[in-house]
Amino acid sequence: MGLEQNNSTEFQYNQRYIWLISLTAALGGFLFGYDWVVIGGAKPFYEPYFNITSTSDQGWGQSSALVGCMVGAILCIILSDKLGRKRLLIFSGFLFSLSALGTALSETFWWFNAYRIVGGVAMGIALNLSPLYIAEISPPEKRGMFVTINQLLVMVGVLLAQLCNWQISLIDTSLPENASFEVIAASWSGQMAWRWMFGAEIIPALLFFLLMFLVPESARWLVKNNQVNNAKKVLEKIGGKYYSEVSIADIKNTLHQGDLGKVHFKDLLKKPLPKLIGIGIFLAFLQQWSGVNVVIYYAADIFQAAGYNLKQMMLNIVVIGGVMVLSVFITIFTVDRFGRKKLLLIGTGAMSILYGLIGYSFSVDQGGLVIVLLVLTNVMFYSFTLAPLLWVVLSEIFPTRIRGAAISIGALAHWLGNFTLTYFFPAIKENLGWANNFWLYGLICAFGFVVVYLVLPETKGKTLEQLEQDLN
Numbered sequence: 001m002g003l004e005q006n007n008s009t010e011f012q013y014n015q016r017y018i019w020l021i022s023l024t025a026a027l028g029g030f031l032f033g034y035d036w037v038v039i040g041g042a043k044p045f046y047e048p049y050f051n052i053t054s055t056s057d058q059g060w061g062q063s064s065a066l067v068g069c070m071v072g073a074i075l076c077i078i079l080s081d082k083l084g085r086k087r088l089l090i091f092s093g094f095l096f097s098l099s100a101l102g103t104a105l106s107e108t109f110w111w112f113n114a115y116r117i118v119g120g121v122a123m124g125i126a127l128n129l130s131p132l133y134i135a136e137i138s139p140p141e142k143r144g145m146f147v148t149i150n151q152l153l154v155m156v157g158v159l160l161a162q163l164c165n166w167q168i169s170l171i172d173t174s175l176p177e178n179a180s181f182e183v184i185a186a187s188w189s190g191q192m193a194w195r196w197m198f199g200a201e202i203i204p205a206l207l208f209f210l211l212m213f214l215v216p217e218s219a220r221w222l223v224k225n226n227q228v229n230n231a232k233k234v235l236e237k238i239g240g241k242y243y244s245e246v247s248i249a250d251i252k253n254t255l256h257q258g259d260l261g262k263v264h265f266k267d268l269l270k271k272p273l274p275k276l277i278g279i280g281i282f283l284a285f286l287q288q289w290s291g292v293n294v295v296i297y298y299a300a301d302i303f304q305a306a307g308y309n310l311k312q313m314m315l316n317i318v319v320i321g322g323v324m325v326l327s328v329f330i331t332i333f334t335v336d337r338f339g340r341k342k343l344l345l346i347g348t349g350a351m352s353i354l355y356g357l358i359g360y361s362f363s364v365d366q367g368g369l370v371i372v373l374l375v376l377t378n379v380m381f382y383s384f385t386l387a388p389l390l391w392v393v394l395s396e397i398f399p400t401r402i403r404g405a406a407i408s409i410g411a412l413a414h415w416l417g418n419f420t421l422t423y424f425f426p427a428i429k430e431n432l433g434w435a436n437n438f439w440l441y442g443l444i445c446a447f448g449f450v451v452v453y454l455v456l457p458e459t460k461g462k463t464l465e466q467l468e469q470d471l472n
Contacts, residue, residue, distance in 0.1 A: 013139055013239050021215045022146050025133045026153040027208040028089055028126030031096045033157025034201050035065065035119050037296050041165025041317055042194040048185035049194065050109040055426040057109070062298070064113035065120035066419035072124020073412035080404030084225070085133040086217045088125050093209030095122035097202055104199030127154075127391070128411040132404065135395035136218040137238060144335035144392055144460060151388030152328040158296075159321035164200050166314045168193050177311055221404075223251045250466075273406065276397050279455060280410035286448040287390045288417030290351060291441030292382040294425050295320070295375055305362070305434055306371040316372055323376050327383035339460040340389050341452065347385025348449040354378040355442030363435035390414070396459040 039062055052058055072092070080088060099119030106112040131150045138146040172189040184190045219238075222231035228248065235244035295302060299320060303313040334343060358374045360366075390410075398406035429437050 013243075014237060017237055018138065018146070021137060022134050022149055023153070024208075024211045024215050025089065025130045026150040027204065027211065028092060028130035029150040030153040030157040030160075031093075031201065031205055031208055032123045032127045032130075033154035034161040034204070035096065035099070035123055035157075036154075036161075037158045037321070038161040038165065038197050038201065039065070039116075040296055040299055041162055041169070041314060042197045043298075044313075045169075045184060045189050045194040045197075046112070048181050048190045050112065051185070052109065053181075055430060059423040059426050060113065061109070063419050063422040065116040065123065066415055066422060068117035068120020068122075069124035069127075069415040070120075070412055070419065071117075072121040072126075073128055073408050073415055075121070076125060076128045076408035076411065077405050080129060080132075080408060081221075081224070081402065084217050084221050085129045085136070085404070086212065086215065089129050089133065090209060090212045092122040092125035092129075093205060093212055095119065096126075096205035097209060100199055100201035100205055104195040104202075124411065124415060127414075128408055129404075131391040131395050132407055133218055135392075136220045136403075137216075137234075139239065140466075142336065143396070144340070145332050147392045147395055148328065148331045148335055148388045151391065152325070152332065154387075155321070155324040155328050155383060159318070159325045161197075161201075162318045162321035165197050166318045168196050169311070169314045219247065220251055223248060273398070273402070277406060277409055279397065280394050280406070281413040282451060283390050283393060283456075284410050284414035285417040286348070286444070286451075287386045288414060288421050289441070289444050290348070290382065290386055290448065291355065291421070291438070291444070292351075292379060292387075293418055293421055294437075294441075295379060298425060301429075302375065302434075303372070307368050319372075320376065320379055323380050324383040324387075327380045328388060330384040331388045334384075335389070335392065336460055339458045340393055341456050341458045343385045344389055344452045344456065345449060347381045347389075348445045348452060350381040351378055351386075352442045352445035352449065354381070355438045355445060359435040359438035359442065362433075362438065393456070393459060397457070 043062065046052075047058065047061065050061075052061055076088065095118055099115050099122060102115030102118065103112060106115060131147045134150055135143055135147050169189060172187055172193060175187050175189050176183065179187070216234045216237075217227075217230070219231040219234040222228070222234065231251075232244050232248060235247050238244075239247075299313070299317045303316050308316060331343070354374055354377055358371060358378065361371050361374060394407045394410045395403075425437075432440065
């Protein structure tokens with residue numbers, strides 16, 4: 001009898017244990033969130049220090065970490081099904097620590113970007129494997145909630161980075177509110193503030209590195225690699241002996257004996273995987289090309305265009321982070337009730353309308369509070385739909401035997417989308433202008449709404465093994 005046929009009350013889950021290992025793994029998401037947005041608040045200070053004036057250098061400074069993210073995703077494609085989730089997450093903790101220290105001490109733009117790329121590798125691994133690990137250890141009826149916990153920690157990392165950036169920017173009281181490029185370069189903020197913004201990450205990075213040694217490996221990966229006794233111990237600690245027996249049986253039923261411990265990349269070409277990978281790649285690009293990362297990375301430029309000075313911009317960026325954190329609670333309480341597909345339709349539909357309004361506001365020079373409120377509302381819809389649900393869906397739709405590699409392909413597409421959006425945005429904005437740029441994102445979200453409605457399967461409430469059977 002499979003898990004999907006049992007009432008969840010038959011199993012006595014060790015909720016405390018599940019929460020502890022989920023939160024430990026989700027620290028990878030926290031570090032991703034911090035590293036992801038700290039660059040946006042540091043931008044007004046490190047650019048004068050390194051005398052960055054061209055659009056290509058501006059784009060490279062904002063996007064260099066994303067090259068590392070793609071490398072991290074490729075490492076996961078090759079290694080996550082061979083070495084397991086735990087070892088790679090430990091490695092990412094080490095890289096986060098190295099990147100935080102190296103970026104903070106950089107004296108040249110070359111070394112600055114080199115250490116940002118190192119951090120990007122860590123981001124690529126963590127954002128890929130933290131939700132996957134949590135999905136594989138979570139009870140099926142609460143899997144959406146637990147995977148979304150990772151996204152909550154991502155947003156907490158975002159908010160903490162923005163708070164740190166804001167508070168550090170306030171230290172230099174001698175810096176004028178409308179300081180010029182040259183004045184900022186010569187000030188304490190231009191010389192030191194951005195270093196502290198990056199360096200603060202080393203404390204949670206070292207904590208993640210150490211704590212990951214204490215969590216177990218994914219039981220599904222252990223079974224797949226012929227370590228059934230170890231898997232039983234993990235599952236018994238999660239839900240008791242009966243839960244362990246049923247889970248092991250379900251996992252084995254989805255694996256051919258000859259496949260245990262092996263990764264057959266040719267399986268990626270067998271039905272229904274090409275379609276499922278296509279869905280994953282589309283959602284990954286949609287999440288990025290929906291444009292919210294432009295709001296995150298280039299918030300200072302957007303709010304400056306809307307008429308705000310430097311200190312006001314930094315505060316507005318913090319408010320964005322607060323909205324992102326609070327929005328994830330909507331996902332936590334709705335994702336296992338309403339499902340993934342319905343929430344994605346709500347998000348893409350609302351964002352397409354909001355981008356239209358933001359573009360209109362810029363076209364008629366209606367700046368200030370109106371644009372801030374529209375941007376915040378747009379960020380809210382993104383944060384409880386596209387942001388977390390990409391990783392929930394990716395962690396659910398692929399077969400156990402090839403799940404790590406398949407998710408990593410989706411993650412690689414995510415980082416390709418992120419890099420192209422971020423690197424080319426300064427040039428696109430310069431050619432299209434603010435209004436046309438936001439209207440373009442609105443069209444992309446409208447197209448995403450149509451595709452999600454027609455193609456995406458619903459995955460809520462089923463075990464990973466039941467989903468594998470259904471999707472086959």
